[in-house]
Amino acid sequence: MSTTTVRSPRTSPARRLLALAAATGLVLSACTAVEDEPETTPSEADAAEDTPEPDTDASSESDPAAESEDPDAGGEIAIGDGVTEEACPEGVNPDNGCIYLGVLSDLTEGPFAALAVPIVDAQRAYWAQVNADGGIAGFDVDIDTYTRDTKYQPAEHAAAYQQIEPNILALAHSLGTVNTESVLADMDANDIVAVPASWWSGYSFEENDMGLIMEFGYSYCVESMVGLDWFAENHGEISSVAAVGYPGDYGGDSAAGAQLWAEANGVADVTVVPTGPNQVTGGQDSVVAAVMAAQPDVVILAVGPAENAEIVGKLAAGGFTGRFLGSLPTWNPALLESAAAPALTALYNHMVPTEQWDGTSAAVEAMQASLDGEEPANGGYVIGWAMNYSMHALLQKAADSGDLTRAGLRAAVDGLEVDFDGMAEPITYGGNGAEVASSGLIIGTPNAEAPLGIETTNEFFHGSTFEGLDYTQACSASS
Template identity: 40%
Template structure:
C-alpha cells in the first residue's frame, strides 16, 4: 500500500527539533519534505514544508501520470469486460467510445479531486462473448491490473463473476439494467447501476401504450431472451398489464440469432396471436429479423400492422440500413429506454454531443449508454479521493456510503445513492431516420402510474 504525494501541508516547529531513529516496517511511502531554517532574536526556527500523505491507494492506481494525461496528476486505471464477439458485439464499440469520451471530459476538467486522471487500460478491455464462463475467465485475466471496471456487460455474465468481484473488492459499472442491481443483497454493493431497470422501463412502456396507441393495448405479447434481461422486462410488462387489466396473450422465449438464425418461433408467435402490442427484449439483429419478417407478412396479406415496443438494447441506428429498414421507418416500432435519445435537450446530452463531435464518435444510443453508465462510478471515485482512501476497499466503502449522483439531467438526480438508487422514470422514442441516432423522443422522462405505485422491496426477478 502506498500514499499519495500531492496534498501539501505547512508545519512549523519552534526551537530545535530532535530526530527520532527507528526501523519503519510500513509499506507506506511519502514524498520527502523540503526544509528551510532561519534564525531570529528568540532562537532558531525550523520551518518544514512537507509533501504530506494524500489518498492511500493500492491496485490500479499510480503516482505516474496516465498515458497522455496531466503530468501533475496520478492515474486511476479501469478495465472493461464487454462483448466483442457475441450477441451484443455491435454495441461494444459504442459503449467503449462513451466511456472514453466521458473520462476524457473529466480529465480535461481537472480529473478526480484534482489528483488523478482516469484511463481505461487498453490491455484490460476484454471480450466475454456474451458467455458466463468466458466473462469470468476474461475478468480473472485483468483483476490484478485495474482499480474498478468501467463496464461489466450482461446480467447473468456479471452475476457469474460476482463472487470474484466480492473477493477482489471490485466495483463495476454495469452494461445491464437488471432490477437486482438496485439491492445490495443481490450485488454486495459492488454494481453501480445507472438509470431505470428493465422492469421499471417495461412498466412505463406498457402505461405509455395504454394511453397513447390509437388501437389500444387490451392484449399484449412479449418475445424475450432467456435470463434476467428478458425476464426482468417480462416481469415489468406483466405487472403493468395486471395494473391496467390487460391480457398477456403470449410469452415467447427466443435465442440469440447465432443460435436461432430464422427466429421462426418468435415470428410465428407474433403472427398467430396478433396482440395489440408486442414487446421485444433482445438484441438489434433479432429485432430486425422479427420486425422485418412480420411487417412484410402483414403487408402482403393486407393485415393492419400492430406496434412493437423494444427494450433499449433492441435498437441500433444501423437497422435503418438493413432489409427491415422500411418497416422501421413505417412507424411500426417504438423504443423504451432509461434516458432520451441523442438529440435530447439536457446538459448531459449536450456535453456528450460536444465531446463526440470533438472526438469523432458517432451518434449512437450505445455511445449514450457508455457515457451515462459512468456517472455513479465518477461520484464514487470522487468520494473515495475526498475520504483519503482510493484502495479497492476504500472505493467499496465510498460506494456503500455514496450520497448524491448528478446525471446532468440525462436521468433524474439520485439524492442518496447508497440508500436508494432506484430510478422510476424512463422514456419512449419513435424511429426518425433524420435523427442522429435514428430516434426522436416521444415521451419522458416520465414515471407511469404502475411504476409510481410499485412496491420496491426487492428485485422484480432473481
C-alpha cells in the first residue's frame, strides 16, 4: 500500500449542503429500482467485467508522501488506494481527481431491498450535489462504480467486499451488522472506514467496531429505552412490556433495551417473543398468540413492515387493547393501503433517530430539493440522505489535514464532530458508550395526509432511563 501527493487547489471546506442549491437541476444516472418481482442480477464476476476499473497506478507506484503542506493554502494532499488524480468515470469536474467509495447493500431480493434501494438513491443524489458544488479539495466522489448487491447475505457481502476493496478509499454504506462483521477484520487490516446501515449498540464501543464504523443516530437498544420513556410520559404508567423482533443485532438489541428499561423502572412483567421475516416463518400467528396471552400495555416491534402490519392488524382484530412502538425499519407508507391501516393509525407509533420528510432542518430542505420536492417511495431515502454527513465531514477533515489515504481517513475519525445540519443529533466520534451514543428520538404517527404516511414531532425526545444507565458494553450480541 503506497501513497503519492497531489497539489490541492485553493478551496474552502464545503461541509454543508445548501437547501436551495442546484440540486433541483441534477440528472441522476443509474438510479436503482426494485421491481415487484426482482429480476436476477448479473453475477459479481459479470458485474466486474462490465464495470470500468479506475487506473490507480499513479497512486500506487509513487514513494510515500512526506509532510504535506496546508491544502487550504494550495498545498499537497497525500493519496493512496481508492483515490486517483484521474477524473471519475462520470465526473462533473474534468479537472478534479476521483475519490471512490464502496456501497454494499441489499438491492434486489433480500428482506430489506425495498428500504435499501432508496437509501442508495439518496446517497447518489447527495454526492452528485457535492460534485456539482465543486467536490472535495479537488476531487469528485464516485459511489456508483463500486456499488454491489449483497442480497443481505454475509457470504455475498464478503465476496462483494473482496472484489471492490482494492479500489475504494472507504465504504459509504455497509448494510447489516452481521454482514459488516463478516469483513471487519479485513477492514481493520486495510484501514477501511464504513458508514453502517444498521443500528446495533455494539457500534458504540471500539472493542466491537475497531473505531472503523461511523454510526449515526441511536442504537436499537437505546431506541427501546427512550421509546418506553416517551410512552410512559404520553400514554400513562407501564406495568408490562412485550418485545417482538428478529433475534440478534436488530430484534435482540431492541429486546435488550426493553429489558434494561424495565429493570431501571421496576417493571417485572417483560415478555420477549423472537420471530423472523414472513418468508422464513410463514406468518406471525405464534407471535400474535404469545402477545395476546401476555396482554402487555405496550409492544416494542423490531421486525419488517409486512410483519408489523400482520401483528398489529391481527391483534387489534382479536380485541387487544395495548399499543405498539415500532422500530425504524418497521414502517412503509404502503401499510396505509393494507387491511391493517385502521389498527396502525389507532395503535401504532413509529420511532426514528432523524427528522423525516416533514422536518424543518437545513438538511431536510436540501434532501427535499434533491427530488424537486417530490416524495420518495419510503423513508429509506431519508436514511440515505442522513448517513452521508459523517463521511462527507470525514473526507473534508482528512483533506484539510493533507492526508486522503486510508490511514489518514481512519486517523481523522477520532474527534470528528458532525452536526448533520440539524437532521440528526450531533455526534463526536472516538468515544465509547455514552460518550458517543445518541439518544434523541422522534416519534411518528400514521397519517395518510402526511408525507410518507407519517406525521412526526420534529423535536428530539430523550427521556431519563438511558441517561442514568451504566452504558459500558453492547446491549446484545450481534447474532
